[in-house]
Amino acid sequence: MAITKKTFGKSLDGKEVFLYELSNASGASMKVTDFGAILVSVLVPDREGKLTDVVLGFDCAEGYHINNPHFGAPIGRNGNRIGGAAFTINGVVYQLAKNDNGENNLHSGPDFYRTRVWEVSELNEEENRITFRLESPHMDQGFPGNLTVFVTYTLNNQNELIMHYEGTADADTIVNMTNHSYFNLAGHNAGAEKMLNHVVQIHAEEYTPADAQSIPTGEIAPVKGTPMDFTSPKKIGQDVDADFDQLNFAGGYDHNYAMTREKGEMREAAVVRCEENGITMKVITDLPGMQFYIGNFIQHEDGKEGCVYGKRSGFCMETQYYPNSCNEENFQTSLLKAGETYNTTTVYAFSVNE
Numbered sequence: 223m224a225i226t227k228k229t230f231g232k233s234l235d236g237k238e239v240f241l242y243e244l245s246n247a248s249g250a251s252m253k254v255t256d257f258g259a260i261l262v263s264v265l266v267p268d269r270e271g272k273l274t275d276v277v278l279g280f281d282c283a284e285g286y287h288i289n290n291p292h293f294g295a296p297i298g299r300n301g302n303r304i305g306g307a308a309f310t311i312n313g314v315v316y317q318l319a320k321n322d323n324g325e326n327n328l329h330s331g332p333d334f335y336r337t338r339v340w341e342v343s344e345l346n347e348e349e350n351r352i353t354f355r356l357e358s359p360h361m362d363q364g365f366p367g368n369l370t371v372f373v374t375y376t377l378n379n380q381n382e383l384i385m386h387y388e389g390t391a392d393a394d395t396i397v398n399m400t401n402h403s404y405f406n407l408a409g410h411n412a413g414a415e416k417m418l419n420h421v422v423q424i425h426a427e428e429y430t431p432a433d434a435q436s437i438p439t440g441e442i443a444p445v446k447g448t449p450m451d452f453t454s455p456k457k458i459g460q461d462v463d464a465d466f467d468q469l470n471f472a473g474g475y476d477h478n479y480a481m482t483r484e485k486g487e488m489r490e491a492a493v494v495r496c497e498e499n500g501i502t503m504k505v506i507t508d509l510p511g512m513q514f515y516i517g518n519f520i521q522h523e524d525g526k527e528g529c530v531y532g533k534r535s536g537f538c539m540e541t542q543y544y545p546n547s548c549n550e551e552n553f554q555t556s557l558l559k560a561g562e563t564y565n566t567t568t569v570y571a572f573s574v575n576e
Contacts, residue, residue: 223247223350223379230255231283233339239283242342244350247379249273250572257283258336259354259373261294261403263410263526266381266572269500276501276572278404278536281526286336291520291531292402295336296373296387297329299358299365300556301400302478302513302545305437309548311366311394311557318364323435329402330363343372351376360393367393367560381572389564397564398543398556404517404536405570407496407503411529417516417536418459421495424452424514426479430544430553434471438545440552442480450477455493458516458537473518474534478545482510484554485543488567492539495575505539506569510554513540541568 223246230241239257250273253262262280265273279293280286289295307318307327322328340354351374358369371389378384387399408416429450430438445451449461449469462474469475481491491512492505505512515538523531547553558564 223347225345225347225350225352230257233257233283234287234337237339239339242345242352244352244375244377246350246377246381248381250377250381252375252377252383254352254375255283256340256342256354258286258334258338259296259340259356260286260336261375261401264383264572266501267574269574269576274407274499274501275410275526276405276407276503278406278410278531279526285524289336291404291517291523292329292334292336293404295334295402296399297402298335298371298397298399299363299369300330300396300398300548301402301540301542302398303328303437305546305549309396311396316364316366326435326437330365333363340373344374349376350378365395367391367395369395369397371397371399371564383570383572384567385569386567387564389558390562391558391560393560395558396548396556397558398547399564399566400513400540400542401568402538402540404538405494405503406536407494407501408498410526410536414532414534416496416498417534418457418462419497420458420537421455421497422452422458422492423455424479424492424512425490426481426512427453428480430478430480430511431468432471432477432545436472436476438478438550438553440550442552455495462516474516476513476515476518478511478513478542480511480544484510485566486510488569491541494537494539500574500576502573502575504571504573505541506571507541507567509541509543509566509568511542511544513538513542513545515540
């Protein structure tokens, strides 16, 4: 195992930032940067042993300055949408920026965690692990409480990419972090057609329907008998263009799957397979929900190695508490009490299907 460091460009305020590469004994590697604590690449072997970069992204920090699709970004304090861009804690209403559909808040922006320089608080070559630290002050993005948050990336010799989130705040607040990496197991530059041919199984018999602004209605509905059903393996593209209101609202899959009703033990949430090269990815998490999004809104992004990413060039599997859980009594809350520890883990486990 080894960790290397090199210059990656400049932050928004002109500060030098760095790219860290973690390699394991199988030859797999991942690259992360202290600019936004962003996951830049993941190279894993296919069935012929060829290393394939399966994560969409950019070649330098400057590419991530705008990054409208949120490629590779850890999202905080709150991932996904908050209806009305507001929530209430202890009788106090907190108003956030309205940066989505005119009325809602998306990914806590516009002052995203992904545009900030994070401190590298640990580099552990023996464990092939890197930890980034961020101080988020009281009322940052509109959220109460001073929050100290850590995001740790580990790449083990079993080709498991482990993401661990931990944080504490000095006041009751909302914390619901996730990672917004886009994957294409055929290769980051393989395009939409090959991504739509990926075979997916999601271990969820329910999902949370959303309105035309992608805010959950509060219902937890069965997937059976609908195009939302991935309980048995099927290609992403099989039903994506079905005339179904949920798909029409979002322009394709962009929905939270309800694996469980509450955070609990680590368990397999989904399996994705690229039949062309044999690369398989399993998602394992302790969180109750997972947003399955297929890049419906990517528009001509100049990506790595001269590649241009377009609509549906990659898919996301964003583990999280259900969207808008801070406002929905029917969902487990994303409230973090003062002095308690936010602690969650998600694993993307890569292997080869012969």
